Amino acid sequence: MLDCRLLPTIVLIFIMNYIDRTAVTSARLKGLEQDLGLTDIEYSTVLAVLYASYCPAQIPSNMILNRITRPSYYIPACVVVWGLTSALTGVTHNYAGILLCRIFIGLPEAAFYPGAIYLLSRWYTRRELAFRSAILYGGLLISNAFGSLMAAGILSNMEGKLGIRAWRWLFYIEGAISVVIGFLAIFLLPDYPHNTRWLTPAQRLLAQVRIAEDAGEADEDSAQESAFVGLIMALKDPKVIIFAIMTCAQLVGLGFVNFFPTIAGTLGFSTTVTLLLAAPPWILATIVCCLNAWNADRTGERFFHINAPWWGVILGYIIGVSTFSIGGRYVAMFLMACGYAGFALTLVWVSNAVPRPPAKRSAAIGIVNGFGNIGNLISSYVWKADWGPDYHPSMIISLSALALSSVLAFVIRCMLVSQNKRLDRDEMKDMKGAKRERIEEAARLEGLTFEEALERRKGFRYLY
Numbered sequence: 001m002l003d004c005r006l007l008p009t010i011v012l013i014f015i016m017n018y019i020d021r022t023a024v025t026s027a028r029l030k031g032l033e034q035d036l037g038l039t040d041i042e043y044s045t046v047l048a049v050l051y052a053s054y055c056p057a058q059i060p061s062n063m064i065l066n067r068i069t070r071p072s073y074y075i076p077a078c079v080v081v082w083g084l085t086s087a088l089t090g091v092t093h094n095y096a097g098i099l100l101c102r103i104f105i106g107l108p109e110a111a112f113y114p115g116a117i118y119l120l121s122r123w124y125t126r127r128e129l130a131f132r133s134a135i136l137y138g139g140l141l142i143s144n145a146f147g148s149l150m151a152a153g154i155l156s157n158m159e160g161k162l163g164i165r166a167w168r169w170l171f172y173i174e175g176a177i178s179v180v181i182g183f184l185a186i187f188l189l190p191d192y193p194h195n196t197r198w199l200t201p202a203q204r205l206l207a208q209v210r211i212a213e214d215a216g217e218a219d220e221d222s223a224q225e226s227a228f229v230g231l232i233m234a235l236k237d238p239k240v241i242i243f244a245i246m247t248c249a250q251l252v253g254l255g256f257v258n259f260f261p262t263i264a265g266t267l268g269f270s271t272t273v274t275l276l277l278a279a280p281p282w283i284l285a286t287i288v289c290c291l292n293a294w295n296a297d298r299t300g301e302r303f304f305h306i307n308a309p310w311w312g313v314i315l316g317y318i319i320g321v322s323t324f325s326i327g328g329r330y331v332a333m334f335l336m337a338c339g340y341a342g343f344a345l346t347l348v349w350v351s352n353a354v355p356r357p358p359a360k361r362s363a364a365i366g367i368v369n370g371f372g373n374i375g376n377l378i379s380s381y382v383w384k385a386d387w388g389p390d391y392h393p394s395m396i397i398s399l400s401a402l403a404l405s406s407v408l409a410f411v412i413r414c415m416l417v418s419q420n421k422r423l424d425r426d427e428m429k430d431m432k433g434a435k436r437e438r439i440e441e442a443a444r445l446e447g448l449t450f451e452e453a454l455e456r457r458k459g460f461r462y463l464y
Helices: 002-030 032-036 040-067 071-091 095-109 113-121 126-157 166-188 201-215 227-236 238-253 255-265 271-277 279-299 303-322 326-338 346-353 358-372 374-382 392-426 433-446 450-459
Strands: none
Touching (some): 002 032, 002 040, 002 095, 002 113, 002 126, 002 255, 032 095, 040 113, 040 227, 040 358, 040 374, 071 095, 071 113, 071 166, 113 126, 126 166, 126 279, 126 346, 201 433, 238 255, 238 346, 238 358, 238 374, 255 326, 255 392, 279 303, 303 326, 303 392, 346 358, 346 392, 374 392, 433 450
């Protein structure tokens, strides 16, 4: 029931989330820069400034999401706001106007991806989360294909309609679609396992028991574990800091996404053909993303499932640096797009590595994705027009960033292996304080004694 209702809704929202965010890259192909009088550095700033609001807003947004009882109101409200802001981008007439729109679209968009991952983590077990998160992230990847196809249709058919430029119609139409989806999501999204309105009491209890069994603790905060306490706990965990730096580096390495139509344009075809050629790599990337995550859930392995797609991107960059042939560069674009199959599992790994309490987990997800997206801000200046059409310096910088990410991911893997060994030694020790409260609550939900729940908890181990 949850798969059929929650997943299609958040995938559809994510498709529009990224289409709205990256519409400016398609609009660039049809005169946005010229009409607004943007220089190359101003266009890069237009791309980057979204992340100036998007990144810091993710941490407080996830802290709010952990404390409120109705995410089915909070997330759709943010969807409606960013849809309106995206539509207003179409009425801008200068650099200052589009800059303001990009700043304000970043605030509501900050609530969605880390918030959606946190919401999934409240419903799915460790070995179910990767595949569901990949389906969610598949929405982003396929949105690059749909976005290109939608942009191709709008930009080629709407030029001059009602005296309005086609790139302005692009923002109007895509923004309006997001607003409609936001209102529909209010009725489709669930809240939390204990209070979702469209589940029966028995189904709500089942949802709580499943998560309690998975970790041996109730997925609840104690009275002492406030949102601020969870933030402090997350900041004190060295894994969270390393995850944040790793994510920042990988998004520098994957920053080509904001310039994908421009990179496709270096193949030398017309605007419409360029946008159509940009779609197939993302369709393949969506398939690879889901298969990779499905196998990650089956095996419980995380490190290689995250890093192998990055290594494919590194190979793509090497091909891109080594050849100017159309065939070689197009193959490189497929490898580059498939690299996002690794990023799709990053917040899943964070959720697995920082499972309890929920206040800490929600803050950790916000910190990692918020700080990590600084990499997108940096990459806005890595893919400079001056370095085109070959973009060799851009590819070398991105390749180096992904190499750093791989090293940091290996460090996290070693830390989790060490923590699992510590659990082997310490699992029979008595639980006290908040940990004991959560185990007692899990025992109550499952109808067990405290000793039986403690025995079940022996099965918990970090996934690496």
